[in-house]
């Protein structure tokens with residue numbers, strides 16, 4: 001299979017881009033992050049380092065240490081959502097080096113920004129919800145996330161065990177899939193960019209640093225069993241949080257899973273309309289959640305304008321919603337987090353019934 005092509009851009013997309021451009025011109029705003037985002041980034045990174053140092057060097061009581069490991073996982077996820085994700089998209093700051101630095105935070109957390117940029121910026125953002133291309137929809141054979149994927153009997157229970165699969169995602173990512181991408185030079189069917197000597201050194205250097213920070217030092221300081229339990233609790237918390245937040249935007253009942261025409265390899269819609277049919281917002285009025293997930297609950301805005309910082313999404317969502325209404329194009333959203341979660345479970349249940 002080759003990556004499919006989209007239909008020619010519609011007037012909807014050009015009109016929407018113009019309206020968003022006019023909004024930033026009229027308000028005299030930059031499209032990148034602002035002071036409150038930078039403050040949040042520093043706060044999250046300091047909280048992460050403080051939690052790590054407390055756990056490793058001050059060996060708190062085991063019950064407190066377990067809570068600390070969950071907190072460390074939650075902080076790793078929020079740094080991913082708020083700092084790394086924006087940095088890798090180039091929307092964190094006007095300054096390129098600041099974006100690079102924000103993006104590199106993923107390397108300290110054990111993954112690799114070079115692989116992420118292909119997996120997320122190129123593959124997921126271009127080919128959202130297209131089976132066999134969008135890597136975010138690939139949890140085969142454990143989960144059936146798209147109607148096009150092969151049904152196995154175990155999927156009948158996937159709406160009950162999906163959190164178990166998600167819990168392993170982060171550990172599998174940093175210890176298996178990153179290396180698979182490196183070795184095959186591909187993310188699924190899409191080739192990664194040619195790696196420079198610096199990229200290779202960065203890949204191995206950061207992987208080694210991660211092993212030193214999260215395996216060697218804690219093993220030396222704490223011993224095998226406390227390290228293993230702590231590291232698993234940390235990895236499981238991170239995996240569940242990352243998976244749930246990303247899946248609630250795409251793997252829900254209302255989202256489409258378009259496939260290209262077999263002969264032409266072309267999709268029915270243009271890129272922008274495709275994004276609107278495959279992406280859903282959730283709980284956008286929940287200010288605490290929006291702060292924590294870095295605008296990933298405004299996924300419609302993010303998928304249409306990934307180069308605009310999430311701090312602007314609440315404002316531009318009004319323009320996008322209005323434009324969709326005028327053009328009769330769906331704008332998918334769940335007002336509450338619980339509704340999005342229920343829709344995700346229903347989606348898994350439906351596909352588990354071979355629907």
Ligand SMILES: [Zn+2]
Pocket residue numbers: 085089120125302306
């Ligand atoms: Zn993104």
